[in-house]
Amino acid sequence: MLMQVKNSQFLSGLTMLVAAALTACVSVPEQFRGAYPDLAPNKVSSADIGQSIRWGGMILATRPDMETTCFEILSRTLANTMRPKDADQTLGRFIACRDGFLDPEVFARGREVTLTGWIERLDTRKVGEFDYQYPIVSAEFISMWPERQNVIIYEYDRFYSPWYWRYPYYHPYPPMRPYSTTRSKGPRIDVPPGTGAGRTIDTEG
Numbered sequence: 154m155l156m157q158v159k160n161s162q163f164l165s166g167l168t169m170l171v172a173a174a175l176t177a178c179v180s181v182p183e184q185f186r187g188a189y190p191d192l193a194p195n196k197v198s199s200a201d202i203g204q205s206i207r208w209g210g211m212i213l214a215t216r217p218d219m220e221t222t223c224f225e226i227l228s229r230t231l232a233n234t235m236r237p238k239d240a241d242q243t244l245g246r247f248i249a250c251r252d253g254f255l256d257p258e259v260f261a262r263g264r265e266v267t268l269t270g271w272i273e274r275l276d277t278r279k280v281g282e283f284d285y286q287y288p289i290v291s292a293e294f295i296s297m298w299p300e301r302q303n304v305i306i307y308e309y310d311r312f313y314s315p316w317y318w319r320y321p322y323y324h325p326y327p328p329m330r331p332y333s334t335t336r337s338k339g340p341r342i343d344v345p346p347g348t349g350a351g352r353t354i355d356t357e358g
Contacts, residue, residue, distance in 0.1 A: 195245025
């Protein structure tokens, strides 16, 4: 029975390591490292024009014109990986523009991006019938993150007792318990300064 307990603990630990590998194998782009002002899009004023930023969120719309492509983005807090957190909270909206053509079918609504740049100006536009003040950002480096994929992992019950019993037999093996985790599906797409197309970066290790 002692061996069964040790096997259970080993399998449980192995499962946790596998789950951690699925979610942690994400590199942070060099361009996102370093200190940036603690400034959210919904707190920007005219005094912040020219300020460097590192923001991210979910694409609401992608609009190319003759020379530039602009993204309307619903801002979200960044995780330690610099990827926007998967949460309902928002830090407001902003618009980020950069030179060149970026395809709306690739940089599609619902995809998550993180970018660096600087605040160029403020512009009031309609959101429904509401006059909303957008920070307009001149984007420099952009990363579009892989789509999230929910997976179910089964692990042995860590609180299993060797005396686990179900009528009419003792069960030498602990029950399996499912839990949900998230991993990346596909590569990250980076758009460095001075380019009009993205390059893919494998983020799945």
